[in-house]
Amino acid sequence: MSAKPSLTIRRRLRASPERIWSAWTEPRQLVQWFGPDAGPTVQAETNVRKGGRFHIAFHTLDGERHDVSGEYREVVPHQRLVFTWAWRSTPERESLVTVALKPDGDGTVMTLTHEQFFDEAARDAHRSGWTGAVEKLAALVERDTGSD
Numbered sequence: 001m002s003a004k005p006s007l008t009i010r011r012r013l014r015a016s017p018e019r020i021w022s023a024w025t026e027p028r029q030l031v032q033w034f035g036p037d038a039g040p041t042v043q044a045e046t047n048v049r050k051g052g053r054f055h056i057a058f059h060t061l062d063g064e065r066h067d068v069s070g071e072y073r074e075v076v077p078h079q080r081l082v083f084t085w086a087w088r089s090t091p092e093r094e095s096l097v098t099v100a101l102k103p104d105g106d107g108t109v110m111t112l113t114h115e116q117f118f119d120e121a122a123r124d125a126h127r128s129g130w131t132g133a134v135e136k137l138a139a140l141v142e143r144d145t146g147s148d
Contacts, residue, residue, distance in 0.1 A: 005123035006115035009130055015141035017078040017101040017108045023141050024081055024099060030056060033140045036132035037061045050075055054083065070094075085114065093118040110134075 013020060023029045030044035035058035042065075043057040055069040067088035074082035079101055086094045095116040102109045112130060117123040 004115065005117040005120050006113065007117075007123050007127045007130070008114075009112045009127075009134055010109065011112075011134055011138065012104060012107055012109050013138055013141055014107045017103055019141050020101055020108055020110055020137075021078045021081075023137055029140070033136040034058055034133060035060065035066070035136070036129035048072060048075055048081075070097075074098075090118075093122065095122075 023033060025046055025048045027044035027046055030046070031041040034041045034044065034056055037060055039059040039061045041056065041058040043055065045056075046052070046054045048054075050072055052072045052075075053069060054072070055067070057065060057067045059065050068085060069088070070084035070086055072081070072083045073096070074080060081099045083097050084094050085097050086092075095114060095118075098111075098113045098115075100111045100113075102111075112134065114123075114126055114130065117126065
């Protein structure tokens with residue numbers, strides 16, 4: 001059996017690991033950047049602890065609503081966040097996301113790995129979505145690096 005498709009996005013951000021961690025874990029910040037395009041994020045709930053759950057709902061510019069949820073598998077504040085990922089429309093297609101944060105001078109290297117995709121088409125769609133979301137995350141944390 002061949003390995004399931006995965007993707008990795010690595011980005012250096014001009015913000016501290018603490019600032020980026022907050023953007024990933026605090027609902028009031030998630031709603032400011034989550035999603036692939038300029039469509040609004042309408043709901044974000046997090047219980048950031050091993051075994052805790054999250055739920056995020058957003059609309060894309062085409063008007064479609066997307067709901068994703070999962071369980072936190074590993075929580076190392078300001079360093080590593082690992083969580084399952086399942087869309088409400090296809091809950092049987094659970095995959096795994098790892099966000100690793102490493103200090104780098106006056107910034108942070110963030111490595112996002114999403115693995116165990118159902119197929120290559122799902123991976124490719126997520127690559128596009130994550131690329132857009134990471135751009136929005138960068139704009140948020142680099143704009144206001146002084147506020148946590």
